[in-house]
Amino acid sequence: MFIKLTTFDLSLAAVLVVLLGVLSAYMKLGIAKQLYIAALRTTVQLLLIGLVLKNIFESTQPLFVLFICLIMISVAGWEILSRQKRKLKGWWGFGVSTGSLFVSSFLITVLSLFTVIQADPWYSPQYAIPLLGMLLGNTMTGIALGMDRLTQTAWQQRPVIEQRLMLGESADKAISDIRSEAMRAGMIPIINSMAAAGLVSLPGMMTGQILAGAEPVEAVKYQILIMFMISAGTGFGVISVLWLISKRLFDDRERLCFKRLLKQSGD
Amino acid sequence: MSFFNIQALTYLDCGPINLQIEASEIIGLNGSSGSGKSRLLRSLADLDEHTGNVSLQSVDQHSTKAHIWRSKVALLSAETYWWLDTVAAHFKNYPKQQATEFGFVNDVSAWQVSRLSSGEKQRLGLLRLLENNPDVLLLDEPTANLDPENAQLFEDFVTNYIYKHPACAIWVSHDVEQLKRISQRQYKMQNGLLVSETKEI
Numbered sequence: 001m002f003i004k005l006t007t008f009d010l011s012l013a014a015v016l017v018v019l020l021g022v023l024s025a026y027m028k029l030g031i032a033k034q035l036y037i038a039a040l041r042t043t044v045q046l047l048l049i050g051l052v053l054k055n056i057f058e059s060t061q062p063l064f065v066l067f068i069c070l071i072m073i074s075v076a077g078w079e080i081l082s083r084q085k086r087k088l089k090g091w092w093g094f095g096v097s098t099g100s101l102f103v104s105s106f107l108i109t110v111l112s113l114f115t116v117i118q119a120d121p122w123y124s125p126q127y128a129i130p131l132l133g134m135l136l137g138n139t140m141t142g143i144a145l146g147m148d149r150l151t152q153t154a155w156q157q158r159p160v161i162e163q164r165l166m167l168g169e170s171a172d173k174a175i176s177d178i179r180s181e182a183m184r185a186g187m188i189p190i191i192n193s194m195a196a197a198g199l200v201s202l203p204g205m206m207t208g209q210i211l212a213g214a215e216p217v218e219a220v221k222y223q224i225l226i227m228f229m230i231s232a233g234t235g236f237g238v239i240s241v242l243w244l245i246s247k248r249l250f251d252d253r254e255r256l257c258f259k260r261l262l263k264q265s266g267d
Numbered sequence: 268m269s270f271f272n273i274q275a276l277t278y279l280d281c282g283p284i285n286l287q288i289e290a291s292e293i294i295g296l297n298g299s300s301g302s303g304k305s306r307l308l309r310s311l312a313d314l315d316e317h318t319g320n321v322s323l324q325s326v327d328q329h330s331t332k333a334h335i336w337r338s339k340v341a342l343l344s345a346e347t348y349w350w351l352d353t354v355a356a357h358f359k360n361y362p363k364q365q366a367t368e369f370g371f372v373n374d375v376s377a378w379q380v381s382r383l384s385s386g387e388k389q390r391l392g393l394l395r396l397l398e399n400n401p402d403v404l405l406l407d408e409p410t411a412n413l414d415p416e417n418a419q420l421f422e423d424f425v426t427n428y429i430y431k432h433p434a435c436a437i438w439v440s441h442d443v444e445q446l447k448r449i450s451q452r453q454y455k456m457q458n459g460l461l462v463s464e465t466k467e468i
Contacts, residue, residue, distance in 0.1 A: 162314060162344075163344070163347065165334070166342045166344065166396075167338070167399070168335070168337045168338025168339075168399050169334060170332075171334070177350070253333040254334055255313070255314055255315070255316070
């Protein structure tokens with residue numbers, strides 16, 4: 001039933017990634033370096049976690065589990081920041097992204113561990129860590145997209161925002177259209193995957209459980225739970241990020257304050 | 268206390284600037300490009316950082332909420348921006364009557380914004396600004412894109428509003444003749460300071 005992959009199988013897939021990089025370099029799309037680094041990271045990171053995951057799952061130390069969770073959240077916050085063309089200066093950038101991940105992913109994970117899954121103990125790492133991981137992985141995509149859209153569009157539409165301020169609109173109103181545009185951008189991935197689930201895509205976790213011999217209906221229930229949590233987490237996360245950043249883009253006299261943004265970065 | 272009072276205003280490397288303007292009064296302002304005229308208007312509308320005191324009818328700028336201040340002290344920039352599809356969408360109520368008085372023969376309210384000429388945008392930009400019934404008009408080269416006929420219309424329209432409301436205005440222009448025609452006092456921006464070009468009474 002379980003077909004083992006050989007190094008050759010993986011190399012075949014790696015060749016495709018290399019070809020993509022070459023094509024992108026040829027067409028001057030400027031994504032090759034980032035793509036190669038990400039591919040390398042995925043390989044190294046997954047191999048390493050594969051070695052220790054069993055040990056982590058066997059741990060019953062709540063502090064240890066919390067420690068792992070905090071590392072996951074900070075890394076996700078950092079990754080969000082690295083995808084931004086214009087980020088908030090200083091600790092604000094990291095604070096906003098990590099804080100919103102905390103609200104969206106961590107709290108929702110804790111909530112569902114307590115009330116829905118009710119493992120014994122509730123922080124059992126074999127539930128807590130994959131759950132948080134799935135939430136973080138998805139919400140960080142949404143948050144990164146929403147955040148980037150907000151700051152980029154605000155930057156490009158500076159004259160329009162200032163025109164609206166000149167017409168006596170409040171800062172909140174002047175950026176409202178851009179904010180809802182950014183909200184849409186952040187929510188598209190999860191709305192897509194909810195709409196396509198079962199018809200276009202078979203979610204990995206559910207398929208894995210069924211392949212491993214779980215009752216299909218039980219696996220489906222878990223998947224629905226995850227989907228709902230991801231969409232709620234992404235939504236709350238994007239909303240809090242957009243709210244914080246759009247506040248931060250204006251000073252106390254409702255003037256645009258782009259000096260709080262860093263200059264465009266290469267990533 | 269004057270209607271509109273500017274005291275020791277400084278911004279960037281300009282100032283201190285002192286100016287008292289009465290109701291129904293238009294101040295003409297010229298000066299070379301980059302002398303800080305636009306920045307002055309932006310500071311008065313509280314769109315740029317500055318120090319000093321600005322007050323309207325004895326109410327201090329910073330004791331008013333910024334967006335309420337801007338609806339009273341209204342800035343018409345040299346270029347106006349339109350972010351929605353149609354003209355009318357940018358207005359609370361499209362002022363058809365006023366638009367006709369302002370030289371619009373056709374009803375442009377349902378037009379796509381992209382159809383407007385720069386001169387039309389400038390005139391509609393003023394109408395849009397006047398919906399807030401501002402007490403102070405800050406006009407940054409408002410007729411630079413208009414032909415002489417429309418420039419005349421624009422001058423008449425603004426002067427009329429200033430007397431009727433009554434409001435006051437600072438009118439920035441490179442056209443010294445125009446400034447003499449419409450304003451009671453003229454100033455020149457020089458080395459970051461206002462220099463009077465009218466004889467003191």
